[in-house]
Amino acid sequence: MQKFIDNFKSKILRNFFCAVFCFLFLLSTANAQNKKIPTRLLFILDASGSMAGKWQEGSRLDAAKAIITHMADSLAKENISFALRIYGHQSEKSLIDCNDTKLELPFAKSTAANLTETLNRINPKGYSPIALSLEQAVNDFTLTKYECKNVIVLITDGFENCEGDACLAAEKLQSAGIFFRPYIIGLGLNSESKIKFDCVGQVFEANETASNFKEQISEVVISTIMNPTSLQVNLLNEAEKPIETNANMTFYDHENKSIKYNIIHTLNASGNPDTLFVDPQKKYDIKIHTLPAKEINNIELIPGKHIIAATSAGQGSLKISINGTSKYKNLQAIIKQKNQIINVQNVNTTLNYLTGIYQIEILTCPRIILKDVNILQSQQNIINIPAAGTLQVNKSQPGYISIFKREQNTLIQILVVPVGANKQTIQLQPGNYEVSFRAKNAISNKSTIQKKFNIVSGIATTANF
Amino acid sequence: MKKNHSKGLFLFLVLLQCMASIGFAQIKTNTAVKTRILFMMDASGSMTNNWSTSNRFKISKTVIAAMADSLQKNPNIEMGLRVFGSMSPLSVHDCKDSRIETPIRPNNANNIKLKLNALNAKGITPIAYALEQCAYDFIGSNEKCRNIVILITDGIESCEGNACEVSKRLQQKGIILQPFIIGLGLSTEAAATFDCIGRYDDAQDEIGFRKALKSTMNFILNNTTVQLNLLDEKGKATETNVPVTFYDNVVDIQRYHFIHTLNARGNADTLQIDPINNYNIVVHTTPPIEKKNVSIATNQHNIINIPAAQGELLVTTDGLSTYKELACVITKANSEETVDVLTINEKKKYLTGLYDVEILTLPRISIQSTRIAQSELTTIKIPAPGLVTILNTNAVPVLGSIFKEKGQSLEWVCDINGNSTTETITLQPGNYRLVYKNKGSKRAMTTRDERFKISSGSSANIRF
Numbered sequence A: 001m002q003k004f005i006d007n008f009k010s011k012i013l014r015n016f017f018c019a020v021f022c023f024l025f026l027l028s029t030a031n032a033q034n035k036k037i038p039t040r041l042l043f044i045l046d047a048s049g050s051m052a053g054k055w056q057e058g059s060r061l062d063a064a065k066a067i068i069t070h071m072a073d074s075l076a077k078e079n080i081s082f083a084l085r086i087y088g089h090q091s092e093k094s095l096i097d098c099n100d101t102k103l104e105l106p107f108a109k110s111t112a113a114n115l116t117e118t119l120n121r122i123n124p125k126g127y128s129p130i131a132l133s134l135e136q137a138v139n140d141f142t143l144t145k146y147e148c149k150n151v152i153v154l155i156t157d158g159f160e161n162c163e164g165d166a167c168l169a170a171e172k173l174q175s176a177g178i179f180f181r182p183y184i185i186g187l188g189l190n191s192e193s194k195i196k197f198d199c200v201g202q203v204f205e206a207n208e209t210a211s212n213f214k215e216q217i218s219e220v221v222i223s224t225i226m227n228p229t230s231l232q233v234n235l236l237n238e239a240e241k242p243i244e245t246n247a248n249m250t251f252y253d254h255e256n257k258s259i260k261y262n263i264i265h266t267l268n269a270s271g272n273p274d275t276l277f278v279d280p281q282k283k284y285d286i287k288i289h290t291l292p293a294k295e296i297n298n299i300e301l302i303p304g305k306h307i308i309a310a311t312s313a314g315q316g317s318l319k320i321s322i323n324g325t326s327k328y329k330n331l332q333a334i335i336k337q338k339n340q341i342i343n344v345q346n347v348n349t350t351l352n353y354l355t356g357i358y359q360i361e362i363l364t365c366p367r368i369i370l371k372d373v374n375i376l377q378s379q380q381n382i383i384n385i386p387a388a389g390t391l392q393v394n395k396s397q398p399g400y401i402s403i404f405k406r407e408q409n410t411l412i413q414i415l416v417v418p419v420g421a422n423k424q425t426i427q428l429q430p431g432n433y434e435v436s437f438r439a440k441n442a443i444s445n446k447s448t449i450q451k452k453f454n455i456v457s458g459i460a461t462t463a464n465f
Numbered sequence B: 001m002k003k004n005h006s007k008g009l010f011l012f013l014v015l016l017q018c019m020a021s022i023g024f025a026q027i028k029t030n031t032a033v034k035t036r037i038l039f040m041m042d043a044s045g046s047m048t049n050n051w052s053t054s055n056r057f058k059i060s061k062t063v064i065a066a067m068a069d070s071l072q073k074n075p076n077i078e079m080g081l082r083v084f085g086s087m088s089p090l091s092v093h094d095c096k097d098s099r100i101e102t103p104i105r106p107n108n109a110n111n112i113k114l115k116l117n118a119l120n121a122k123g124i125t126p127i128a129y130a131l132e133q134c135a136y137d138f139i140g141s142n143e144k145c146r147n148i149v150i151l152i153t154d155g156i157e158s159c160e161g162n163a164c165e166v167s168k169r170l171q172q173k174g175i176i177l178q179p180f181i182i183g184l185g186l187s188t189e190a191a192a193t194f195d196c197i198g199r200y201d202d203a204q205d206e207i208g209f210r211k212a213l214k215s216t217m218n219f220i221l222n223n224t225t226v227q228l229n230l231l232d233e234k235g236k237a238t239e240t241n242v243p244v245t246f247y248d249n250v251v252d253i254q255r256y257h258f259i260h261t262l263n264a265r266g267n268a269d270t271l272q273i274d275p276i277n278n279y280n281i282v283v284h285t286t287p288p289i290e291k292k293n294v295s296i297a298t299n300q301h302n303i304i305n306i307p308a309a310q311g312e313l314l315v316t317t318d319g320l321s322t323y324k325e326l327a328c329v330i331t332k333a334n335s336e337e338t339v340d341v342l343t344i345n346e347k348k349k350y351l352t353g354l355y356d357v358e359i360l361t362l363p364r365i366s367i368q369s370t371r372i373a374q375s376e377l378t379t380i381k382i383p384a385p386g387l388v389t390i391l392n393t394n395a396v397p398v399l400g401s402i403f404k405e406k407g408q409s410l411e412w413v414c415d416i417n418g419n420s421t422t423e424t425i426t427l428q429p430g431n432y433r434l435v436y437k438n439k440g441s442k443r444a445m446t447t448r449d450e451r452f453k454i455s456s457g458s459s460a461n462i463r464f
Helices: A002-030 A060-078 A112-120 A130-140 A166-175 A191-197 A213-226 B002-031 B056-072 B109-118 B127-137 B163-172 B188-192 B206-221
Strands: A039-046 A081-087 A101-105 A149-156 A183-186 A202-205 A230-236 A248-253 A259-264 A283-288 A294-300 A306-312 A315-322 A332-337 A340-346 A349-354 A356-362 A368-375 A380-385 A389-394 A399-407 A410-417 A423-428 A431-439 A449-455 A460-464 B035-042 B077-084 B098-105 B146-153 B180-184 B199-203 B225-231 B243-248 B254-259 B270-272 B279-283 B289-294 B301-307 B310-317 B327-332 B338-343 B348-351 B353-359 B365-372 B377-382 B386-391 B398-406 B409-415 B422-427 B430-438 B448-454 B459-463
Touching: A039 A060, A039 A130, A039 A213, A060 A081, A060 A112, A060 A149, A060 A213, A081 A130, A101 A112, A101 A130, A130 A149, A130 A166, A166 A191, A183 A191, A183 A213, A191 A202, A191 B448, A202 A213, A230 A283, A248 B398, A248 B409, A259 B398, A259 B409, A259 B430, A294 A306, A315 A356, A315 A368, A340 A349, A349 A356, A356 A380, A368 A380, A389 A399, A389 A431, A389 A449, A399 B243, A410 A423, A410 B243, A410 B254, A431 B254, A449 A460, B035 B056, B035 B098, B035 B127, B035 B206, B056 B077, B056 B109, B056 B206, B077 B109, B077 B127, B098 B109, B098 B127, B127 B146, B127 B163, B146 B206, B180 B206, B199 B206, B279 B301, B289 B301, B310 B353, B310 B365, B338 B348, B348 B353, B353 B377, B365 B377, B386 B430, B386 B448, B448 B459
Parallel strands: A039 A081, A039 A149, A149 A183, A183 A202, A230 A306, A315 A380, A389 A460, B035 B077, B035 B146, B146 B180, B180 B199, B225 B301, B310 B377, B386 B459
Antiparallel strands: A081 A101, A248 A259, A248 A283, A283 A294, A315 A349, A332 A340, A332 A356, A356 A368, A389 A423, A399 A410, A399 A431, A431 A449, B077 B098, B225 B270, B243 B254, B243 B279, B279 B289, B310 B348, B327 B338, B327 B353, B353 B365, B386 B422, B398 B409, B398 B430, B430 B448
16 A cells, blocks of 8 residues: 555656656647757667577677667767667576666767777677666766756667566656657567557667668658657547547558557646657558547658647546346446447446437346437436346246236236246346246146236345246 | 934035036136126117107117016126116206116116116216216226126217217226117217227117117127137247237237147137227237237137247357356347347247347357247357456556457457456457556556457466
């Protein structure tokens, strides 16, 4: 519990920083061309055993070194200082050293010559403590008196293989308000790792088939850093305010329809839809998993710009509850709109739906059908159904039993008890019922016995035949 | 000794009588229920007008008296007499001029005849009021009695009352069956006003009157039966064991209800039926069948054929592990209205035809146009589920949903309860993703995307 409270305190603190950060960030995106704020870039290089794998003529590590060298060269022209942290390069794999991460080249010593010297003595060896590297990176950026844009570029061929939580580490970095979302340069990442890295940062993949891969990737990454391309999805309530949130958004590649990202819509500390960083080279179709789902198709990002996509997604909530203790097992309600099933909601839960008219069918016995349930903006529609009563049917011999609901003069059959069962307990909504019984081997209609019952919430009734 | 002998004889006679009456009682219940007939006779001024061989009033008295005598022989009949228009002269325009002259009782013919003799025709024709009052005449009759009003009149309503409404109301309350009306020398227009009150029969002279009353009695008292055949797809009457309800067509109340039965010969068992009204017949198959406005020919064995071909449906799982209490929503193919909710692993009969089945697994399984065929068992097998257990070891509330990979797209399955430390969810086999983030996180890009695979009978764990 204490842990939770501490967590909570630190979260408030973080959120405060975050607010400051967001403000600065918004400023910086608004003035993307205005490069007054100095940028510092930390390379985190993967030198784990797998980096010995083949890349073109040499190893992946060779490719990574070439990329860093080329990028460092370009950064000098942009007046960006850099530093280099490496993991997995000190201990052999057999040692399973999950603390193997070290700042090899601090900002103060980052010259081209020092970089070459450092890279030359590195060989691929151990494990990938990515989370730990990200955590320690905080201290690699020395405190400055002036405002800085702090960027991390991770170059790797695979995901964390220590116990660390790289996503959480990345989240903490950003929440502190000091860092931008990391950039990841992938060298032959498998599809699973690629998805895992989405929560850490923006993934760029080096192209193994291109001879000029290092130039290509450097250009893309640096231009993204200098002119971040971003997207904001506004989910509008009925008053056209972008305050609806918390729905997952699946980003599909507009061209080949493959899944690119899953991002849960979030309001940032200022209460605005949080900025999203997705691959700017693609067009997207976004499916927003509200109930029912909404779509925004063919979103095109503009490099260096902040794009806003919007859709109306006014929501209210629906609570279906049953009075007293329900003896139904797993009672559900089918939520339909225009004859399509939108969802099956468990009774005694609350869920959000887009505003509008719904039809609800609660699978009590008999079913309760509500034709026009209106979900209004930001309001909770509460449906209370009465508790069931219990009917126990006892048979002294095998026979046919039907249970009818009596509505005025009409009998509606709601349940047929299996012929063989000699005892059955049934949950029924309060009301007037009739039970018909006829012995299995009877040979006359007149053998039918009909009994009338009044079922009351929470009360057990017995019918003996 | 002699005394003893006579005592013995007396006892023997009593016993014999008892046996006879028991036997009689049994015949009674087997053939017909008690019928209570109330003659409601017009004694308005116009009844004394010349008609046929004498005047309507005299003829009515004679005809009713004769009928009372002949009905008296039937022990299942009780009779009574109510008149209207007999107390106040025409000039008074007494709209409450009606009274029960002879309350309904067994062996009542003589009492009725005595009263008839003493009656005079004077006033107006308050039919609605008289009909309303007859509700009191039937008080004390039990549910099984057939309460019948026979209205004999030569005129139409002369007060404000609405006899149609009264008739319908009394029928709806189950107080009376549809009334019979015999009109004495009425014009066609006048006769038409009685159509909504009950079954109207016209008499233009004494002979016509006698005939009309006799045919009414035949209608009421003759032995009418119904054999309801539930037909399979070959048109054979093999379907059975489903409940059937006969509703009164006029007032929509339940008249007969029984579970359909084949007798010892394998034929649909015969039902004694009252031919007075038409019926709406509901066969409680799934979905139910309704046959409306079925008329019954009196004094005949009526055969009613209703197609009710059925087959069985079972939804079950492959393999050993299965669901408990899983609901399968059954709708008619291309229709939206729910026909039934079937529980997994339970067999149930449905009318033959095409159905859509929506199985409320996670995610749901939709099966379109499943055919239920005559006397066959249609089995829908769904894959056995697997489990995913989500362990939230961080003790930080999360916001998350499970999605199923369906081809290239993601389909929302359910939200997770991000507040609990352990949650187990039963899922169909397939590839899934858990998309989640810490509830408190203000950064959208901290969303995580965890893939997992579910196979039948196995379980997967996700820890965060």
